[in-house]
Amino acid sequence: MFETLILILDATMRVSTPLILAALAGLFSERSGIVDIGLEGKILGGAFAAAAAAAVFGSAWIGLIFAMLASIGLALIHGFACITHRGDHIVSGVAINTIVAGLTVTLGLDWFGMGGQTPTLAGDARFLSLTLPFADAVADVPVIGLIYSELLSGHNVLVYLAFACVPLTYWVIYKTRFGLRLRAVGENPHAVDTAGISVAFLRYRAVIICGILCGLAGAYLSTAHNAGFLKDMSAGKGYIALAALIFGKWRPVPVLFACLLFGFLDAVAVRMQGVSLPGIGEIPVQAIEVLPYVLTVLLLAGFIGKAIGPKAVGRPYVKERA
Amino acid sequence: ADVKPAVVYDQAGKFDKSFNEGVYNGIVKFTKDSGIQVREFEPKNEAQTEQGLRRLAKRGHSPIVAVGFSMASALERVAKDFPDLQFTIIDMVVDLPNVQSIVFKEHEGSFLVGALAAMKSETAKVGFVGGMDIPLIRRFSCGYEQGAKYVTSDATVFENMTGSTPSAFNDPTKGAELAKSQFSQGVDVIFAAAGGTGIGVYQAAKDEGKFAIGVDSNQNHLQPGTMLTSMVKRVDLAAYNTYDQAVKGTWAPGLTVLGLAEGGVDWALDDNNASLVDVDMKAKIEAIRADIVSGKVSVHDYMSDNACNI
Amino acid sequence: MNDNKTPLAIELRDISKRFGAVQANKDICLQVPTGTIHGIIGENGAGKSTLMSIIYGFYEADTGEIEIGGKKTHIRTSEDAIQAGIGMVHQHFMLVENFTVLENVMLGAEGGALLRQGKDDARLELKRLASEYSLDVDVDAIVEELPVGLQQRVEILKALYRGAKILILDEPTGVLTPQEADHLFVILKSLKEQGVTVLLITHKLREIMASTDNVSVMRQGQMVAHRETKNTDKEELAELMVGKKVRLKVDKDDAKPTGLVLSAKKLSLVDSQGVKRLKDVSFELNAGEIVGIAGVSGNGQSELLNVLSGISSLSSGEIQFAGETITAANPKNASQMRDLKMAHVPEDRHKMGLVTGFEAYEAAILGYHNSSAYNGSILLNRKAMLSECEERMAKWDVRPPNPHLKTANFSGGNQQKIVIAREVEQNPEVLLIGQPTRGVDIGAIENIHEEIVKLRDSGKAILLVSVELDEIMALSDRILVMFDGAVVGELPASDADERTLGLMMANAYNGPLSKTGDKA
Amino acid sequence: MNQAKVPVWVSIALIPFINVMLAFFVSALVILALGEDPIEAAGYLIYGAFGYEEGIGYTLYYATNLIFTGLAVSVAFKAGLFNIGGEGQAYIGGLGVGLVCLWFDSSLPLMVIAPLAIIGGALFGAAWAYIPAYLQARRGSHVVITTIMFNFIASSLMVYLLVNWLKQDGRMSPNSRTFEESAWLPYMHELLAPFGIELSESPLNASFLWALICCVFVWGLIWHTRWGYQLRTLGTNATAAVYAGIDNSKVTIWVMLISGGLAGFVGLNEIMGVNHSLLLNFTAGYGFAGIAVSLMGRNHPVGIIVAAILFGALYQGGSELAFEIPTITPEIVVVIQGLVILFSGALENMLKDRIEGFFIRKSVA
Ligand SMILES: Nc1ncnc2c1ncn2[C@@H]1O[C@H](COP(=O)(O)OP(=O)(O)OP(=O)(O)O)[C@@H](O)[C@H]1O
Ligand SMILES: Nc1ncnc2c1ncn2[C@@H]1O[C@H](COP(=O)(O)OP(=O)(O)OP(=O)(O)O)[C@@H](O)[C@H]1O
Ligand SMILES: [Mg+2]
Ligand SMILES: [Mg+2]
DSSP, X not given: OHHHHHHXXXXXXXXXXXXXXXXXXXXXXXXXXXXXXXXXXXXHHHHHHXXXXXXXXXXXXHHHHHHHHHHHHHHHHHHIIIIIXXXXXXXXXXXXXXXXXXXXXXXXXXXXXXXXXXXXXXXXXSOOEEOOTTHHHHTTSTTHHHIIIIIISSEEHHHHHHHHHHHHHHHHHHHBHHHHHHHHHHHOHHHHHHTTOOHHHHHHHHHHHHHHHHHHHHHIIIIIISSSOOTTTTTTHHHHHHHHHHXXXXXXXXXXXXXXXXXXXXXXXXXXXXXXXXXXXXXXXXXXXXXXXXXXXXHHTTSSXXXXXXXXXXXXXXXXXX | OOOBOEEEOOTTOTTSSSHHHHHHHHHHHHHHHHOOOOEEXXXXXXXXXXXXXXXXXXXXXXXXXXXXXXXXXXXXHHHHHOTTSOEEEESSOOOOTTEEEEEEOHHHHHHHHHHHHHHHOSSSEEEEEEEEOSHHHHHHHHHHHHHHHHHSTTOEEEEEEEESSGGGGGOHHHHHHXXXXXXXXXXXXXXXXXXXXXXXXXXXXXXXXXXEEEEESOOTTTSTTTEXXXXXXXXXXXXHHHHHHHHHTOOOOEEEEEOTTTTSEEEOOOTTTTTTSOHHHHHHHHHHHHHHHHTSSOOOOHHHHTOOOO | OTTSSSOEEEEEEEEEEEETTEEEEEEEEEEEETTOEEEEEEOTTSSHXXXXXHHTTSXXXXXXXXXXTTEEOOOOSHHHHHHTTEEEEOSSOOOOTTSBHHHHHHTTOOSXXXXXXXHHHHHHHHHHHHHHHTOOOOTTSBGGGSOHHHHHHHHHHHHHHTTOSEEEEESXXXXXXXXXXXXXXXXXXXXXXXXOEEEEEOSOHHHHHHHOSEEEEEETTEEEEEEEGGGOXXXXXXXXXXXSOOOOOOOOOOOOOOSEEEEEEEEEEEOTTSOEEEEEEEEEEETTOEEEEEOOTTSSHHHHHHHHHTSSOOSEEEEEETTEEEESSSOOOHHHHHHTTEEXXXXXXXXXXXXXXXXXXXXXXXXXXXXXXXXOSSBBOHHHHHHHHXXXXXXXXXXXXXXXXXXXXXXXXXXXXXXXXXXXXXXXXXXXXXXXXXXXXHHHHHHHHHHHHHHHHTTOEEEEEOSOHHHHHHHOSEEEEEETTEEEEEEEGGGOOHHHHHHHHTTOOOSTTOSSOOOO | OOTTTSOHHIIIIIHHHHHHXXXXXXXXXXXXXXXXXXXXXXXXXXXXXXXXHHHHHHHHHHHHXXXXXXXXXXXXXXXXXXXXXXXXXXXXXXHHHHHHHHHHTTTSOHHHHHHHHHHHHHHHHHHHHXXXXXHHHHXXXXXXXXXXXXXXXXXXXXXXXXXXXXXXXXXXXXXXXXXXXXXXXXXXXXXXGGGTOOOOOOSOBTHHHHHHHHHHHHHHHHHHBHHHHHXXXXXXXXXXXHHTTOOHHHHHHHHHHXXXXXXXXXXXXXXXXXXXXXXXXXXXXXXXXXXXXXXXXXXXXXXXXXXXXXXXXXXXXXXXHHHHOTTSOTHHHHHHHHHHHIIIIITHHHHHHHHHHHHHHHHHO
């Protein structure tokens, strides 16, 4: 039983990683006042760029760089629409998701001719699991050993990076000048502007960070968790991340736990397909799969706490009405 | 004869490394042998399936091969409207005077690879990862289980289905997760009958240093050293034969069932996995194979009674 | 005034600024000597805020030059302005509400990439400023939990923390109680003594006369006059502001009230934050009289109008009107109140009174859209709407008389006429009317005032809310004074003068005329 | 204040046209990057969509779905609500249509089933919009996020129902049984045949007519009734709506109900008109495409019909294109769709400010 739990938690870490990265990406964006339902598209675009570049250059790290560049590019389009041209954030996000969904397959087919997939990646073109020091040595120690060797050890570098991003984000948001300004601009951009700080530049930086993190999430999907790009491989993770962001009330640590919860549900759901539990019978996996969405709706409705986002989020900053 | 052959793949697309790709390989071979081009179409949604079939029919293509069970209803409608054309559907039975239905005895091939898996396993634990939870896939899993238990009577067979929708055939992430979960429970050989999802299973096997068994096409080349074998389902042959018969004028409607005896299903042995299968194992498998063909060993077909009572 | 020897803190030359079709500032010139308090007055929309925002770099001027401390300075962003030693307290506060005072003050002047060190420094500096200028605030308080007066103090602290030598205050007293306003002027005086130059924007002449050294007057985007405060008076300034001699009297006979139409008993309203906005307000309204409600804005007048018109529902108390008793348990919404013949001209026509995207004939039925006059069995009766709108436009002299013009494209005065016509033409028993002439030019003001009096003479009851004392005194037959959500005084118009009313509005009047004497 | 100076045709025709052209231009660049000739591609596209009767039929068949979802988005939009849940509402609406057909196909004639199916689709679609609407109106949860969540919930629910309850025994794919013919909406070519109009066969069916009726309905509702008046007031100035005695919560809820109901009609076309059985994913992204359609159609039924036909042509022409030039996938249409949303939605101010500024300056000068 304990072992099963550890194994599920182990899977949870793997499944949560892209959610954590994407949710933190969303956190930077939304804390600066830019709603981002385009997380999905940026992850997908990042995944494609990573796999394509890794396939061509044979290096996962080069893939990672391309993933970030692609995702930043998409983030800049979003920024250009929402920050520079005061466009509707939601519409822009929908546009980006749609464009990426089509473009990845189109380009993939043209470049690799494999029905929109990229070639399968192997060796250096992928991020492989790292074994933490002494993992094998302590594997037999009861409890601790299992936790260390199975749960903590044996993930790829992006998993550890994602978890490291949480305290980092916390520190940036709450302990630095940039963080103070970021939080302020999402609450009241006028206050930031009159304090002599450029709202647009601040928001662009936030959006770029968002792009970087989404790029990481995408690269993780195609070059770490999987070994290649597949049509629509983000499979709604951007939306789940958005849900986790709301569920974690736009704060880094609660967001981490929301991601872990949603990842856990996913890990459980995967293993429950067609499985009949003694006494209970078969639990429809769909019921587990929808839990993140249902929980988020309940939260939004104020049935479990209250989700109050940054005040100025989604509203274009208009100084002069022309 | 004047044939204008065509094919409509299912929504997984012709490069799914598995089922559709098998058909594609058959087509490539046919074109090479006969010099006749085959018109291909990959629909993206339900409406386009029928539209594609219809468009091909309108332009006088014949025979038209429809790949996969999901085409049945569209094919049925189109075939009715074009009684003079020849249609072949793979993996499904459509009972019309101008349709040839080709189905396979997947359970027989699965039995073989199940036996091989049990021989290879050091833990007496073997795994099965299915795609979409449908009777067809259960037929694979049931055959596999019978084969494993035939060799090691107390073998444990872990079985997971990926999902209940067609997307379950195209979800390597989930495939990898399921494989990892089975490996961590002691499984050391997994048979994936899951289309594109299998790619994730093989990758996971490679990453964990375990073995995997491919499906439909010969997938041994995907992860050499990891792929123990593949349960090949000769959809390539099915496609090739359809066109070939049409050229020769011997194409006939009706039901064709391809099993071990007909060479419709088999296990794959090539350079990529030769080192994994020793002489002894090879001999045993060949013996089992002969027994099945001769009828000495009978493999239960899940779809005959929707149950896997063994 | 530039012939005196004091060096200039600010000099503006030919500043112009256009927003789309609106010329907000035109060829503005201004000189402000260092260490003085300089007042700028002008009607709503005269362009005062725009000009200040230009000095502060919030907007960039289309043309013109700015000199700060005798040096030509390019101010393109607020950062440039802060660099030049300018601080500004905006008409609408620029605070991050869920930040602490400390964080707000630090924002933009954090003193390093990490917050820790800067925070300690800021704490010390704030303590110094607080004692020096008697600007006490709890630096760890969350801003949204502070009263407005303190929030304004935070704004001033923000400016001083950045070392502002020039402080711009845009209508700082609009939201303050008289006591808070008095305290503010004390602070400004002490700033001035320390050599800070203050630019004070207001349209309250009293404040100008009481606290400034010089005053400049703006009208319709232009600077029309500069005066030394000691050499001018209110009458002159008022005339300069509106561009012609102001007639503060409206021609009207005495009221002939003909009986009670509405009585309000102990009305209370608690808002969603739990703050008591109305406290036991009681009064009566008779047919054929105009009752004016005077008060500093934000003392419950808007809430009173909202409660009476059915926009908000009461927390306790009762309203008796048209045979109905409206209580918390038996509320009536805005459309039900309209059915009882209660009309309402809201204080803010853009936010409430009009849908600026609608064409005039559509806006002209807002609130009465369910009326059978405009509806067939299913569809709206456009023909009726149009012909009625045309009729009214002619009668009320709305220009241009085009029912298909979007309401956004009418001028302020004409928009107001559309709203007032809509409400008055429904032949109501009671007309609630808030700020009837805000942003409306003088010609239109007279016109609107006449119509209000005419309505009274036809036997209707009118409740008038205005922050302009002159308007209240000119129109009302009876005046109620509100302070902090309560009615603190009532007197007949004939006994009202500015001094008495002013004291009552500050809740500092002890004389005999106050009937409801619950003074704090 | 700008409208006074900017001619009407600029804002309702010129600017949208330029935006769409920009989207097409970028799409052409993509096709060029694929090494294909955009002109040739456009040729196939236009031929496929309009070049022959069957193609036109397919174009209009796709347009039917898009009219429904476009109207759904725009009705909500007029009330200031962004309904991204069209996809889920269409899915569940289809369930309503399907259930009606499954229950009554062997007992009732089409003349009775059709209206019942319309009611079923509308009710189920509306029901799926009701919860987000209620939560927005009474509990302040933002309808954008909740409708996104409800799309996912709808999709899982449908999988569950189809797999566990509705699937026909013995079928591989999770489809319901095929309805009896009495529950098939007549195809257009069948409908018009008695009038001597011979059309080639295509999936275009009677639901197209219903879509046009819905356009008239929405047009009348929004611009010619007091309900529409309330809805528009809410959409442009919520405070004024309160002032006018309009119950914003109530309006929010019924606007979303109408929106959901309209989206639900996708099921009429797909389930009852073409597939004749309930199946997975028949909504195929029409709900999202509805956003593009409504943006491009400027939230006006006439604009929506035009935009829907344009998108329908892209779908149909795109599949023709993919058929003729296999290096171009039909996904290129998705790209074009996204670009249209980008340029006529998110970037609408980019050119608007300039173009309007140009006309203002011209009129000021
Ligand atoms: N950001 C803006 N965009 C467009 N027009 C504006 C903007 N700000 C102000 N205006 C317009 O410019 C004119 C001057 O406005 P401004 O706010 O400067 O007036 P004001 O004198 O401060 O009035 P008030 O006493 O009401 O504060 C008005 O017509 C106003 O509508
Ligand atoms: N909020 C607004 N939105 C759009 N246009 C406006 C707005 N306010 C004013 N305008 C435009 O600016 C012009 C000038 O308006 P303004 O209110 O200053 O007129 P006015 O000359 O003062 O007239 P009135 O005496 O009727 O108030 C109007 O004709 C109108 O077209
Ligand atoms: Mg102002
Ligand atoms: Mg005016």
